[in-house]
Amino acid sequence: MTPTPTTLSVPLLDLQAQYRAIRDEIHTAIGQVLESQHFILGPEVQALEREIAEYSQCRFGVGVSSGTDALLIALMALDIQPGDEVITTPYTFFATAGVIHRLGAKPVFVDIEPDTYNIDPALIEPAVTPKTKAIIPVHLYGQCAEMNPILDIARRHNLFVIEDAAQAIGAEYQGRRAGSMGTIGCFSFFPSKNLGGYGDGGMVVTQDESLAERLKMLRVHGSKPKYYHSLVGGNFRLDALQAAIVRVKLRHLDEWTAARQRNARTYDALFEEAGLAGTKIKLPAVKQNRHIFNQYVIQVENRDALMAHLKQNGIGTEIYYPVPMHLQKCFARLGYSGGSLPVSEHAANTTLALPIYPELTAEQQEMVVKRIAEW
Numbered sequence: 001m002t003p004t005p006t007t008l009s010v011p012l013l014d015l016q017a018q019y020r021a022i023r024d025e026i027h028t029a030i031g032q033v034l035e036s037q038h039f040i041l042g043p044e045v046q047a048l049e050r051e052i053a054e055y056s057q058c059r060f061g062v063g064v065s066s067g068t069d070a071l072l073i074a075l076m077a078l079d080i081q082p083g084d085e086v087i088t089t090p091y092t093f094f095a096t097a098g099v100i101h102r103l104g105a106k107p108v109f110v111d112i113e114p115d116t117y118n119i120d121p122a123l124i125e126p127a128v129t130p131k132t133k134a135i136i137p138v139h140l141y142g143q144c145a146e147m148n149p150i151l152d153i154a155r156r157h158n159l160f161v162i163e164d165a166a167q168a169i170g171a172e173y174q175g176r177r178a179g180s181m182g183t184i185g186c187f188s189f190f191p192s193k194n195l196g197g198y199g200d201g202g203m204v205v206t207q208d209e210s211l212a213e214r215l216k217m218l219r220v221h222g223s224k225p226k227y228y229h230s231l232v233g234g235n236f237r238l239d240a241l242q243a244a245i246v247r248v249k250l251r252h253l254d255e256w257t258a259a260r261q262r263n264a265r266t267y268d269a270l271f272e273e274a275g276l277a278g279t280k281i282k283l284p285a286v287k288q289n290r291h292i293f294n295q296y297v298i299q300v301e302n303r304d305a306l307m308a309h310l311k312q313n314g315i316g317t318e319i320y321y322p323v324p325m326h327l328q329k330c331f332a333r334l335g336y337s338g339g340s341l342p343v344s345e346h347a348a349n350t351t352l353a354l355p356i357y358p359e360l361t362a363e364q365q366e367m368v369v370k371r372i373a374e375w
């Protein structure tokens with residue numbers, strides 16, 4: 001039975017709907033792991049590493065415990081040290097900046113492009129100092145950052161590039177997949193990502209065999225062989241149950257991505273029809289050729305009032321992200337003040353993510369746009 005339009009509620013994300021569609025495949029995969037009683041690393045993790053590497057046009061994949069740990073272990077493998085500087089965007093999830101700080105290095109924030117919300121390549125080179133070791137572009141909302149100029153700057157100054165592709169598995173920049181362009185790419189299998197597990201998980205990808213070996217050692221406390229430690233690593237292992245689940249979901253990822261892209265086009269058309277596009281509502285700018293729409297984010301003045309109105313009407317939305325990194329309390333000692341990175345600050349005050357998950361129906365999308373239009 002379809003609910004009547006006036007009562008139709010639209011969650012930001014509906015993982016139940018996806019689970020119902022793949023339930024049998026998932027249960028079979030979990031059952032096989034339980035029968036094997038092999039829970040840590042092992043054949044399922046190895047198989048997923050090969051599959052994600054291939055999917056992402058990379059030679060090597062290393063399964064890890066989360067997207068955050070993927071970023072941390074990437075910086076550890078590249079020997080980022082106290083006092084080093086790492087240039088990144090302030091408009092991201094906390095993990096991107098947090099891992100830099102945790103190694104004693106200094107995050108250096110440069111502002112973003114106003115249309116894609118990705119790091120502005122033109123601002124990177126002026127921020128390079130003799131202490132700069134790496135750049136971390138984030139492929140925000142599922143669209144790749146402008147990688148060619150970033151890779152050029154890195155080459156000129158001999159810097160590493162770590163792609164934070166937590167939101168962008170399968171996204172492309174000029175035909176090249178997210179994670180394959182820099183020194184190391186990092187993915188997250190957090191449940192709400194496009195390829196989410198049923199718990200925490202992540203993966204690091206690279207084209208460099210010796211780096212892959214180093215990442216594998218760091219994942220098991222730096223040991224090779226077992227109980228002989230030439231490096232200090234940590235427990236950054238991916239478990240077999242998550243790997244088995246993610247392998248099932250990887251088989252569906254392209255159809256889900258296509259559905260997200262279709263939903264994005266539907267929103268674009270509905271906002272056009274309602275006469276809101278470009279005037280009251282700024283729609284997402286699609287600049288790269290494969291945007292995978294982890295989020296569909298609009299920009300609107302008076303955002304908080306719109307968000308409250310939608311909530312009242314049963315429509316889930318979220319702000320990614322309300323406070324840019326340079327203004328987070330924990331980074332106060334870095335000395336940034338309000339107004340120093342104005343594009344990020346404006347985005348933090350005006351962006352709103354709408355439901356875009358693959359199972360979203362056209363009726364639900366019409367309801368979302370109708371509620372925005374009436375507001």
Ligand SMILES: *Cc1c(COP(=O)(O)O)cnc(C)c1O
Nearest residue numbers: 066067068093095166167188190
């Ligand atoms: C989700 C996310 C992470 C962290 O991934 P976890 O698996 O939650 O640790 C890092 N960076 C970005 C941009 C993310 O969206």
